[in-house]
Amino acid sequence: xxxxxxxxxxxxxxxxxxxxxxxxxxxxxxxxxxxxxxxxxxxxxxxxxxxxxxxxxxxxxxxxxxxxxxxxxxxxxxxxxxxxxxxxxxxxxxxxxxxxxxxxxxxxxxxxxxxxxxxxxxxxxxxxxxxxxxxxxxxxxxxxxxxxxxxxxxxxxxxxxxxxxxxxxxxxxxxxxxxxxxxxxxxxxxxxxxxxxxxxxxxxxxxxxxxxxxxxxxxxxxxxxxxxxxxxxxxxxxxxxxxxxxxxxxxxxxxxxxxxxxxxxxxxxxxxxxxxxxxxxxxxxxxxxxxxxxxxxxxxxxxxxxxxxxxxxxxxxxxxxxxxxxxxxxxxxxxxxxxxxxxxxxxxxxxxxxxxxxxxxxxxxxxxxxxxxxxxxxxxxxxxxxxxxxxxxxxxxxxxxxxxxxxxxxxxxxxxxxxxxxxxxxxxxxxxxxxxxxxxxxxxxxxxxxxxxxxxxxxxxxxxxxxxxxxxxxxxxxxxxxxxxxxxxxxxxxxxxx
Numbered sequence: 001x002x003x004x005x006x007x008x009x010x011x012x013x014x015x016x017x018x019x020x021x022x023x024x025x026x027x028x029x030x031x032x033x034x035x036x037x038x039x040x041x042x043x044x045x046x047x048x049x050x051x052x053x054x055x056x057x058x059x060x061x062x063x064x065x066x067x068x069x070x071x072x073x074x075x076x077x078x079x080x081x082x083x084x085x086x087x088x089x090x091x092x093x094x095x096x097x098x099x100x101x102x103x104x105x106x107x108x109x110x111x112x113x114x115x116x117x118x119x120x121x122x123x124x125x126x127x128x129x130x131x132x133x134x135x136x137x138x139x140x141x142x143x144x145x146x147x148x149x150x151x152x153x154x155x156x157x158x159x160x161x162x163x164x165x166x167x168x169x170x171x172x173x174x175x176x177x178x179x180x181x182x183x184x185x186x187x188x189x190x191x192x193x194x195x196x197x198x199x200x201x202x203x204x205x206x207x208x209x210x211x212x213x214x215x216x217x218x219x220x221x222x223x224x225x226x227x228x229x230x231x232x233x234x235x236x237x238x239x240x241x242x243x244x245x246x247x248x249x250x251x252x253x254x255x256x257x258x259x260x261x262x263x264x265x266x267x268x269x270x271x272x273x274x275x276x277x278x279x280x281x282x283x284x285x286x287x288x289x290x291x292x293x294x295x296x297x298x299x300x301x302x303x304x305x306x307x308x309x310x311x312x313x314x315x316x317x318x319x320x321x322x323x324x325x326x327x328x329x330x331x332x333x334x335x336x337x338x339x340x341x342x343x344x345x346x347x348x349x350x351x352x353x354x355x356x357x358x359x360x361x362x363x364x365x366x367x368x369x370x371x372x373x374x375x376x377x378x379x380x381x382x383x384x385x386x387x388x389x390x391x392x393x394x395x396x397x398x399x400x401x402x403x404x405x406x407x408x409x410x411x412x413x414x415x416x417x418x419x420x421x422x423x424x425x426x427x428x429x430x431x432x433x434x435x436x437x438x439x440x441x442x443x444x445x446x447x448x449x450x451x452x453x454x455x456x457x458x459x460x461x462x463x464x465x466x467x468x469x470x471x472x473x474x475x476x477x478x479x480x481x482x483x484x485x486x487x488x489x490x491x492x493x494x495x496x497x498x
Contacts, residue, residue, distance in 0.1 A: 025426055043083035045072050048090060049100060050079040056100045063094060127151060134192055138170065141188070143178030147171065151196055166199040168192050173209040182231045185215040229267045232332060237261045240337070240375055247374050248343065252361060256344040256390060259371070264336045270329040281321030288315040337381040341371055344390040360387075 011019070048071075049060065057077050064071045064082065069090070072081040082090055094100070113125070131149040138147040148171045154164030170188060174180065189204040206215040240261045248257035292311035345367070347359040368385050377383060478486050 021426075043070065043085075045081040046084045046087050048080045048082045048087055050075070052078050052080065052100060054078075060094060060099055063097065063099065064090065067093075127153065130196070134195055137191065138172070138188055141180075141184065143175055143180060143184075144172055145175045146173040149192065151199075165203055166196060167203045168196060168199055168205070170204065170206045171209065172206065172214070180214065181234065182215075182228065189215055229265070232267070233263060233265050236263050236265060236332075236334065240339075244339070244341070244371050244374050247370060248341075248367070252343060252345070258342045260340045261375070262338040263334055266333045266335050267331040268329070269331045270327075272325075272327040272329075274323075274325040274327070276323040276325070278321040278323070282318040283321065284316055285319045286317035289313070290315070337375065337377060339371060339375060339377065339381070339383045341367065341383070341385040343367055343385065343387055345387045346389055 049056075052060070054077060057073070057080060060080060061071060061073075064080075067090075069082055069086050073079070074081060113122075131151055134149040135147040138144055138149070149168065150170075151166070151168045153166055170192060172180070185206055186201075188206055189201045192204050193199045193201040204215070205213070207213055240263070241259045244259040244261075245257055248259070290313035292313075343364075345360045345362060345364070347361055364385050364387055368383060371377075371385065372383055475486075
C-alpha cells in the first residue's frame with residue numbers, strides 16, 4: 001500500500017505531458033515485452049525435408065504430430081521445418097519407418113508383391129523398377145536434380161519376321177546454373193542403352209525440363225560437329241585455367257586467385273600434297289640402240305676395191321626427279337588466347353608497405369610473368385592482371401538459415417533489449433524527478449507550518465541558503481505573513497553594510 005501511495009503522490013505531481021509520455025512508454029514497454037517473450041519462446045525452425053510430394057508430406061506430418069512436435073510448412077507444403085533439436089532424431093525415426101519413400105521405388109516394388117499376379121503385371125512392374133533404378137543412377141550425376149526414364153519395349157510376336165527396336169527417352173531437370181556437356185549426355189545415353197537389352201545408344205533421346213533436345217537419333221552432323229568443337233574448346237580453356245590457378249595457389253594460398261581463359265581454336269583439318277620436280281636429278285629409264293650395217297658387192301669391188309657402211313642409233317629416255325610431300329594439319333591448334341587474372345596480393349597481416357600502403361606478397365608484374373610463362377603466351381595473346389581484396393566466402397548450408405538473416409535477427413533482439421532499457425531509464429528518470437519535487441514540496445509545507453520564525457531565521461544573514469526557488473518561496477511567504485518584520489530586517493542589513 002505504501003508503494004501505491006507513493007506512486008499516486010508522484011502521479012499527482014507530474015504534468016499532463018509527462019503523464020501522457022509515461023503512459024505511452026508503459027504501453028509500448030508492455031507490448032514490446034509481450035512480443036519479445038513470444039519471440040523468445042518460438043523454437044529455432046530448421047529444414048527437415050524439401051521437394052516432397054503431397055502424399056509424402058502428409059505421411060511425414062502425421063508422424064511428427066504423433067510425436068507431439070511442432071512443424072512448419074513452406075513452399076506450398078513441399079518443405080517441412082521442425083525445431084533444431086529434433087531434426088536429426090526425426091530423420092532417423094522416419095527413415096526407420098521408410099519415410100520419405102520417394103517417387104522412385106525401384107526394385108522395392110517387388111517387396112510387397114502379391115502371390116498370383118499375372119505375367120503381364122509382373123512385366124510392367126519389372127519395367128517400372130528398371131526405369132526407377134536408371135533414374136536414380138542418373139540423379140547421381142553432378143548438376144541433375146531429378147530424372148525420369150521411359151523405356152518402350154516392342155511387342156513380342158510369334159510369327160513376325162522382324163521385331164521392333166527398343167527405344168528410351170530421358171527427361172532431366174537440372175539444378176540452377178548447371179549445364180551438361182556433350183560428354184555427360186553421351187555417358188547418359190550409353191548407360192541407359194547398356195542397361196536395357198536390345199537398346200542402342202542412338203535410340204535414346206535426352207531432353208531437359210525446358211523442352212530442349214540434348215541428344216537424340218536425329219542429330220545432324222553439323223550439330224554434332226558444333227558440339228564437339230565447343231566441348232573441345234571448353235576442355236582446352238579449363239585445362240589452362242587449372243594450370244595457372246594451381247601455380248598461383250601454391251604462392252598466394254587457396255581462394256586468392258581466379259583465372260579465366262578464352263581460346264580461339266582452329267578446328268579445320270587441312271591435308272596438303274606437294275610435288276616438286278628437279279631437272280638436274282634426271283634418271284635414265286629406257287635406252288634403245290639401233291645398228292645398221294651395209295657391205296658392197298662384186299661390182300663395187302672391181303671399182304673401188306670393196307666398200308662397207310655401218311649406222312648406229314642410240315635412243316635414251318630420261319625421267320625428271322620428282323618429290324611428293326603430304327602435310328596433314330590436325331584440328332585443335334590454338335590460334336590465340338585471352339587471359340584475365342584476378343588476384344588478392346595483399347598480406348593477411350597488418351604489415352604496411354612504403355607510403356603506409358598495405359604490404360603485397362608479390363608484384364603484379366611478377367604475376368604476369370608467371371602466368372605468361374605457365375600458359376606459353378605469345379606476343380599476339382592478351383593478358384590482364386588485376387589486384388583486389390577478395391571477400392571471404394560466407395557459409396550458407398542448404399539446411400541452415402542464411403547467415404545474413406540470422407545476423408539481422410540477433411541485431412533486432414539486441415536493439416529491442418536496448419530500446420526496453422532506454423524506456424526503463426526514461427520511466428526511472430521521470431519518477432525520480434517527480435519524487436524530488438514531492439520531497440521539496442513536503443519540506444516547504446513543513447517550513448510553512450512552523451511559521452514566520454523559521455522564515456525569519458532563514459532570512460537572517462549567515463543562515464544557510466537553499467535553492468533559488470525555495471528562497472523565493474520563503475521570501476514571498478514572509479512578506480505575506482510578517483511584512484513589518486521583513487522591512488525591519490532589510491533596514492538592519494542596509495545599516496550594517498553602511
